[in-house]
Structure formats: structure tokens, C-alpha cells
Amino acid sequence: MVSGPSPDAGDLAEYRAVLEADADGGLAGLYSTIVKRAHRRQLGTFFTPTAEVKFMLDLWDEIEESSPDVVIDVGAGVGVFTAEAAKRWPQAKVVAVDINPVTLGLLAVRLFSDSVTDSAKDFEARVTLVREDFTTWFVSGRAPEPGRRLVLGNPPYTRAQLLELAERERLHELTDGLCGSRASLSTVITALTLQRLAPSDGLSLLLPAQWLESQYARKLRSRLWNEQRRSVELRLVESEDLFGGAQVDAVALLVGAERDTPRPFRIGKWREPELEELDRTEPVPDSWRQAFDHSPMLEPQTILKEQFVLSDLAEVHRGVATGANATFVLDETVALGLPVDATRRVVTRLVDLPDDLDSAALSSASDRAIGWLLTATKLHVEQSAALRALIKNAEENEIHTRVLCQRRSDWFDLTAEVRCPDVIIGAMTQKRFKLVNNSIGATLTNNLYGITWMRTTTSKQRRDVLRWLRTDEGQQALTGVARRQGAGLIKLEPGGLRRLPLPSEIVSG
Known part of the structure; x- marks a missing residue:
């Protein structure tokens, strides 16, 4: 950077002013203009506001009497955790x-800018930048030796399905069985860090909250529950504003250094002054998420008492995970130029749709709710010049190199993945879950779930169950098997939907 070309003096002065006013916001904003939003989501990049980082450091000072000797910032990003840790613990x-x-x-820019801190040279001398994969670097022995180390930060929120299969297998092996193969990258980082903490080490990480109840993190939760000589604290963050408006549900996990006596396990909402202490002599809870939520929910024992669940009558599945909706979901103009049997109707959202999606409703549905899904085979492409042009354009934009596309024998062929459910249900809501009767036999994108009745399910059972699901009682049951997210959102998962209890009188008639 010192020997590189100098920027325009006016631009440099303007950006120094930005750094002085808000270094974190300015650098995060610059990154956001450099990297496309879709790529930021694939990388799992979310920037934590400075005030929330300071609060996490406050929480650490509350549970630990001594300052750390070494702070390791995981997925450091533009350096908000790095900068605040260096200032807090000089x-x-x-x-x-x-x-x-x-x-x-951009973090290097921060260190070279004497506008950012009063002691820029000292700041630069105490901060080391390491451009490596944390999962490789931390387990290789190149990390600083133990001695009151704190592993801190906001690890990348990359989902498992966005990782190459070989990478997922490598990460799964690193956790030594503590995480399932479907674990997100942040969960893997948490597991491998926890396994390698020395007695004097601790961690403080801001994580996506799914692992609190996901099957893939069951052993990780058990390990934390049984770390009885370490303080464990969980703080649920329910704010859509935490990551610049992104709908991300997060939880802060703090694990203290080992002590000679048993330590508490406490949970609470973000910035709550009083926390609830859980009894670690009890068995580890199946789901930690429900412990945070004091809203009325359907109790698990109520579900167990029911004779029937939805999976007795229907299959539940996600929509098609294309890997590139912008390529595979087509508008009317493009679809009309392709072979008729190379596309099919696809539902992408339910907001604008009626309860019964039939041919009459189709004509008035908005383009945002209904489109055409590319379902071309290799034979279709060979026989259609329009399809060849579309595929060529996609490959020029490297769509075929995306993870989900690479897993198909022909990257564009979705025919084996397309399912046309009888009922479509939205995955998330703040009020009521919408259910649409799929009379036209459309397929759906993977932000929606499909319910396909079994052949043995009678017409009366199908009508009665769908009618009941739309009632207040049915909606309460759906909420009972869902989980709470930030900003008041309620999210269903296919597994929860399969376990949905059904009144016996509806099923039996």
C-alpha cells in the first residue's frame, strides 16, 4: 500500500473525513459498493454495528475478571471487532x-489511517493481519499460544449448501462429530474453536440463531451444556436493524475460562439487565430457542398427546433450489420464445395470490408471484436455438460454476428436482401463514414449502385439514411448531411442519 499509486488528493481528503466521522460505517459502506449484494450473501458477510460490538466486549468484561492477553478476531471483515478490542484492552x-x-x-486502510485512532503507530504494532482460512489456521498450531486467549467476532454466516461438497466433508471432519454435515460455516467454526480452547481461553461470538434448535448442532449444544466449569451466556438478538436491515436472527455466545467450581449457564434477550439461569443438572434441552420465547406456544407435550400429525396424511418438501433464480425463473416474454415443454409455471411468492390458484386466478396474478421455471433437458437445448443462446449467456456469466449447478450432470437440468404440490405454504410470517391450493399444478421456489397429499388421503380429509389450517386454531398450531426470528418473524421448517398435530376428529372424520 505504501508503494502503490496515490489516490486523488480530493478523494483522499473526503474519505479521511468519512473515516473520522464513522470508520466502521464508512469501510462497510465501501465494501458494499465493491462487492455485489448476492456475493456478500454467499460469503455470509454481515457487518456488526460498533455499539453492539462494544456491548459484547462489556459482556465479556462482566463474566471474566482479567483482560485477555491475545484476542483472535474470526472473520475480521473491515475490523470493527479488531479496533474495539485493541482500544478496550491496550x-x-x-x-x-x-x-x-x-x-x-480495508482493515489495513484503517490501520494506516492516523485519523482512526490517537495512537495509530501503537495500534498498528499491536494488530496482526492474517489472510487465511480460520478453520485451517486455528487448527494448524500457527495461532498464538494459549494464555488468556479470547476468540472473538462475527464468523461468516455461509450456509452449508453454498460450500463445495469436499469442503463440507473437510469441515465435518474438523469438528470430530460435534456438528452434522448440514452445519453452517459459523457453527463449524464455533465447534472446532470450542474443542481447542485451553483452560484459560474463552470465546465470544455473534452467530446466526438456527443452531440453537437445529439437529446438526445437537452434539454441540450438549458439549456446551456439559462444560460446567465454564460460564456460558446466550443473548438472543431480535432486531432486523442489527445488520443494516438484513433479516438475520442472531445470538451472542460467550464461553468463559475454566474455573475450579461449577459456573452458571444463563440466557436472555439482547441488552436485558436480568438473565435466567438454567439448571445444568437437568438433561440438555432439545431446543434452546424456545427458552428465550415467553410468548404462548403449543407445548411439546400437547403435540405428543395428539394421535395424528400432518406427515400421516401428506409429504412436506421445499421448493426447487435452483442455485440461480435470476437465470432459471423467467418472465413471460422470455418463456414464450422457448419450447413449451422446456418451462413450467412457478410460484415465487404468495402475497399477491388468492387462496385457490386456478386458471382464472392465474390471469390476474402479478409477475412477482408467478413466473416460468426453466426445466430444459440436454435434448431441449440441442433442438432449440433460443435455449442454446440462453444457456450460452448464462455460462458467460459463470452461472454453471455455482455450487448447486455444479452438482447436476447437466447444470441447467432441473427436471429431477421439480415437484408440484397440492398446497403451497409460506415459510415465514409476522401474523398468519398463508396457504394456497395449487389447482394449476405449479412448482415453487425454495423460499416456499409444498404439501403433497398421499394417495390414501381422502378428498374430505384434504378439504378439512386445509380449512382447519386457515382457522385461528390451525394457525396457532402452525406457530407452535415454528420458531421465532428477529423483527417478530415466525419461521416454519419442513420438519416442524411434518410434526404438526392434527385434531383426531378431522383426520378420522
């Missing part, structure tokens, strides 16, 4: 680890 060595050269470069 005697500590801070190591910022990130595989992304763009964010790490």
Missing part, C-alpha cells in the same frame, strides 16, 4: 483473521 495482542482480501485490505 495490553493485548490482536490477531485479525480473514480469507477475504477485500475486507482485510
Whole structure:
């Protein structure tokens, strides 16, 4: 950077002013203009506001009497955790680890700017930048030796399905069975870090909240529950504003250093002054998410008392995970130029749709709710010039290199993945779950779920169950098997929907 070309003096002065006013916001904003939003989501990049980072450091100071000697920032990004840790604990060595050269470069800008801190040279001397994959670097022995180390930060929120299969297998092996193969990257990082903590080490991570109840993290939760000589604290963040308006449900996990006596396990909402202490002599709870939620929910024992669940009458599945909806979901103009049997109707959202999606409703449905899904085979492409042009254009934009596309023998062929359910239900809501009777036999994208009746389910059972699901009682039952997210959102998962209890009188008639 020192020997590189100098920027325009006017631009430099303007950006110094931005750094002085808000270094974190300015650098995060610059990153957002450099990297496309879709790529940021695939990388799992979300920037934590400075005030929330300071609060996490406050929480750490509350559970630990001594300051850390070494702070390791996981997925350091543009450096908000790095900068605040260096200011909070001036005697500590801070190591910022990130595989992304763009964010790490912006963090380097921060260290070189004497506008950011009063002691810029000292700040630069105490912070080490490491451009490596944390999962490789931390387990390789190249991390600073134990001695009151704190592993801190906001690990990348990359979902498992966005990782290459070989990478998922490598990460699964690193956790030594503590995580399932479907675990997100942040959960894997938490597991492998926890396994390698020395007695004097601790961690403080801001994580997506799914692992609190996901099957893939069951052993990880059990390990934390049984770390009885370490303080464990969970703080649920329910704010859509935490990551710049992104709908991300997060939880702060703090694990303290080992002590000679049993330590507490406490949970609470973000910034709540009083926390609830859980009894670790009891068996580990199946789901930690429900412990945070004091809203009326259907109790698990109520579900167990019911004789029938939805999976007795129907199959539940996600919509098609195309890997590139912008390529596979077509508008009317493009679809009309392709072979008729190379596309089919697809539902992408339910907001604008009536309860019964038939041919009459189809004519008035908005383009945002209904489109055409590309379902072309290799034979279709060979026989259609329009399809060949569409495929060529997609490959020029490297769509075929995306993870889900690479897993298909022909990257564009979705025919084996298309399902046309009888009923479509939305995955998330703030009030009521919408259910649409799919009379036209459309398929759906993977933000929606499908319910397909079994052949043995009678017409009366189908009508009665759908009618009941739309009642207040049915909606309460759906809420009971869903989980709470930030901003008041309620989210269903296919597994919860399969376990939905049905009144015996409806099923038996």
C-alpha cells in the first residue's frame, strides 16, 4: 500500500473525513459498493454495528475478571471487532483473521489511517493481519499460544449448501462429530474453536440463531451444556436493524475460562439487565430457542398427546433450489420464445395470490408471484436455438460454476428436482401463514414449502385439514411448531411442519 499509486488528493481528503466521522460505517459502506449484494450473501458477510460490538466486549468484561492477553478476531471483515478490542484492552495482542482480501485490505486502510485512532503507530504494532482460512489456521498450531486467549467476532454466516461438497466433508471432519454435515460455516467454526480452547481461553461470538434448535448442532449444544466449569451466556438478538436491515436472527455466545467450581449457564434477550439461569443438572434441552420465547406456544407435550400429525396424511418438501433464480425463473416474454415443454409455471411468492390458484386466478396474478421455471433437458437445448443462446449467456456469466449447478450432470437440468404440490405454504410470517391450493399444478421456489397429499388421503380429509389450517386454531398450531426470528418473524421448517398435530376428529372424520 505504501508503494502503490496515490489516490486523488480530493478523494483522499473526503474519505479521511468519512473515516473520522464513522470508520466502521464508512469501510462497510465501501465494501458494499465493491462487492455485489448476492456475493456478500454467499460469503455470509454481515457487518456488526460498533455499539453492539462494544456491548459484547462489556459482556465479556462482566463474566471474566482479567483482560485477555491475545484476542483472535474470526472473520475480521473491515475490523470493527479488531479496533474495539485493541482500544478496550491496550495490553493485548490482536490477531485479525480473514480469507477475504477485500475486507482485510480495508482493515489495513484503517490501520494506516492516523485519523482512526490517537495512537495509530501503537495500534498498528499491536494488530496482526492474517489472510487465511480460520478453520485451517486455528487448527494448524500457527495461532498464538494459549494464555488468556479470547476468540472473538462475527464468523461468516455461509450456509452449508453454498460450500463445495469436499469442503463440507473437510469441515465435518474438523469438528470430530460435534456438528452434522448440514452445519453452517459459523457453527463449524464455533465447534472446532470450542474443542481447542485451553483452560484459560474463552470465546465470544455473534452467530446466526438456527443452531440453537437445529439437529446438526445437537452434539454441540450438549458439549456446551456439559462444560460446567465454564460460564456460558446466550443473548438472543431480535432486531432486523442489527445488520443494516438484513433479516438475520442472531445470538451472542460467550464461553468463559475454566474455573475450579461449577459456573452458571444463563440466557436472555439482547441488552436485558436480568438473565435466567438454567439448571445444568437437568438433561440438555432439545431446543434452546424456545427458552428465550415467553410468548404462548403449543407445548411439546400437547403435540405428543395428539394421535395424528400432518406427515400421516401428506409429504412436506421445499421448493426447487435452483442455485440461480435470476437465470432459471423467467418472465413471460422470455418463456414464450422457448419450447413449451422446456418451462413450467412457478410460484415465487404468495402475497399477491388468492387462496385457490386456478386458471382464472392465474390471469390476474402479478409477475412477482408467478413466473416460468426453466426445466430444459440436454435434448431441449440441442433442438432449440433460443435455449442454446440462453444457456450460452448464462455460462458467460459463470452461472454453471455455482455450487448447486455444479452438482447436476447437466447444470441447467432441473427436471429431477421439480415437484408440484397440492398446497403451497409460506415459510415465514409476522401474523398468519398463508396457504394456497395449487389447482394449476405449479412448482415453487425454495423460499416456499409444498404439501403433497398421499394417495390414501381422502378428498374430505384434504378439504378439512386445509380449512382447519386457515382457522385461528390451525394457525396457532402452525406457530407452535415454528420458531421465532428477529423483527417478530415466525419461521416454519419442513420438519416442524411434518410434526404438526392434527385434531383426531378431522383426520378420522
